[in-house]
Amino acid sequence: MEKTWNNKAWFMVLPVLVLVAFSAVIPLMTVVNYSVQDTFGNNEFFWAGTDWYVQVLTSDRFWDALTRNLIFSAIILAIEIPLGIIIALNMPKKGLGVPVCLVLMALPLLIPWNVVGTIWQVFGRVDIGLLGRTLEAIGINYNYVQNPVAAWVTLIVMDVWHWTSLVVLLCYAGLVSIPDAYYQAAKIDGASRWSVFRYIQLPKMKRVLLIAFLLRFMDSFMIYTEPFVVTGGGPGNSTTFLSIDLVKTAIGQFDLGPAAALSIIYFLIILLLSWIFYTVMTTSDAQG
C-alpha cells in the first residue's frame, strides 16, 4: 500500500506525549538529577558525578540483591509458564465449565498484592496459620521468619498462586482461537497428542506466550509488596530484592543519591532484559 506522509499527524500523538512527559519522563529526570548530586539537607545540593553509580555497582549488597532477583524470576517463569500452559490445555472448551473455570482462574488476579501477602503471611504462620501449623505437625521444619528456604518457598508458592492464572487466561485465549478443523485434520494426518501440541497448539499460543513471559518477567523482577509484607526482606537479607533494597536505601536511610542511582540501574536492567527477550523471541518467530 502506498504510504502518505503528513507531518500534521504528529499533532495526533501530542496529547499522549504530554501525558507521558508528566507521568514518566519528568519524574525520571528528577531521579536522574538526584543520582548525580549529593545533599546534606537544607535543600543544598552538590555535584557528585558518577560517584553514586560507582558506589552502587561496586557494592556486594547490589549484586547479591540482583542475583536474588534473577533467581527468583527464573524460578517463577520456569514454574508459571509450563504450569499455565498445562492448566489451559486441560480447561473445558465449551459448556458450563468454561465460565466457572474462568471465574475461578480470575479470582487470584483480583486480589491486591498486599492482601495476597497478608493472606499468606497469616496462612503460613507457625503459631496460628493453617499451613504453618499443618507442616509443623507433620514434622517439616517450616518457619519463614527464621528459615531462608522456607521464606523463598513461601514467596514462590504465593507468586505462583497469584499469577499463574494470568498465564492460563492468556494461553486459553490463544487455544480457543484454534478452529476445530485443525484438530480434525491432525486426527486425519495421524498426529500424536504431542504433535498436536507441538505443531498446532504451541505455534498458536506463541504470541500470547511472549506477552505472558514478558509480563511475568517484569512483574516478578520488580516484586516488592509480597516480600515486604511477608518477610520484610528477611530472614537476614535472604529475601531482600532490589526493590526492597531500594526502599531501604531511600526511605530507611534517606540516602537519596545512591537510591536514585540504584533506581536508574534497576530501570535499565529491566528495560535491557525485556528488550533482549522480546528480540530473541520475535526473531525466532520470524524464522519460524
Next chain:
Amino acid sequence: MARINLNHIRHAYGAKPKSENDYALKEVHHEWNDGGAYALLGPSGCGKTTLLNIISGLINPSEGEILFDGKDVTHLSTQERNIAQVFQFPVIYDTMTVYDNLAFPLRNRHVPEAEVDRRVKETIEMIGLGGWAKKTARGLTADQKQKISLGRGLVRNDVSAILFDEPLTVIDPEMKWVLRSQIKRLHKQFGFTMVYVTHDQTEALTFADKVVVMYDGQIVQIGTPAELFERPRHTFVGYFIGSPGMNVLPVKLDGNTATVGGEHVGLNFLPKVKAGAKTELGIRPEFVSLGREGMPVAITKVEDIGRHKIVRARFADQPISIIVDEDGEIPADPRVTFDPKAINIYADSWRVGEEA
C-alpha cells in the same frame, strides 16, 4: 480407493430423537462407486457436512452402517478408515516447511524416510508447488495453503477417499477456477474416490460425475448434471440448480391438460397423480419461449446479463422467468409457449411419472 456403501444411515445431534424432524440427517441408503467424483450440493444446514463427517469418521452416525469396499468401518476412527479431508479453511502446520507439511502424515505413520522423500517430491509436483518445498508454509497464499491441505491427502497414495468440505470458500474467484480444474485433473489422472461438499452449483456441476442434492436433511436426488437440469426429481432441485431456477407453477390437472389460472397447457404424457396431492408444473426458463403466439404474459422486468436476457414476467398471476437470446426481440404484446418435452409435473413437490 474404495467403494462406499451408506446403509440406512441416520444422524441426530440430540441424544434421543423423537420425531423425524430431530434428525439432522434423514435416512440415507446409497452406494457410491470406487473412483467416482461426487458432489454434495445443498443450502447451509441441509446436512451435507454432517454426511461428509459421517463418511470421514469425525461423527458416528446415530443409526446405520457405513462400508468401504464391503468392510464395515462404522466404528473405526478417521485414521483407521484411511480418509483424507480438505477443510473449508486451509489447515496447515505453519511452523513447518511445505515439504514437512506433506511429509507429516507419512512420518506419523512411520513410513521409511526414503519412501517419504520420494512420495513428498512426487506430490509437490502433482499440486504444482515445485519450487516451494523449503519455504515455510506460513507465508503462502490461501490457494497454495489449500493445495497443501490437499497434498497431505494425496501423499498417502492408499487413501480410501478424499473428502472436500467447501474447499474453495476462501479462495479468490480467479484462483477458484484454476484449483477446481486441478482437482478435477487429479481425479481423472489418479482415479481417487472424491466427495465434494459445496453450496455452489457451478462448483458441483463442473466437478462431479454425480451430484447429490440435499435438502432439509435428506438426499432429494442423485444424478448427472444433465439429469438434474432436465428432470429435477423435486421442486427444490429445480429451484436450486439453474440460474434462474425452474419456474414452478401451481396447476390443476385434468388428464393430460394442466390448468394454471385460466390458461391450459397441453402435456405430452399422462401424469400419474394421487388424488388430493398438491400439483405443480415445472419448466425451466430456457424452455419457455417468448413471442407473438401462445399464452399472454405481463413483463415486469428485463435483466440483460450479457450472453442472454432474463425476462421476469407474470403469467396467469404467477411470477415466471424466461430466458431470451441476447438479440431476441421482446414483442409489445408478449406471449409464451412451453416446450412440452421440458415440462415436469410434481405432486407434493416430488416429480411424477407417466400413467402406466
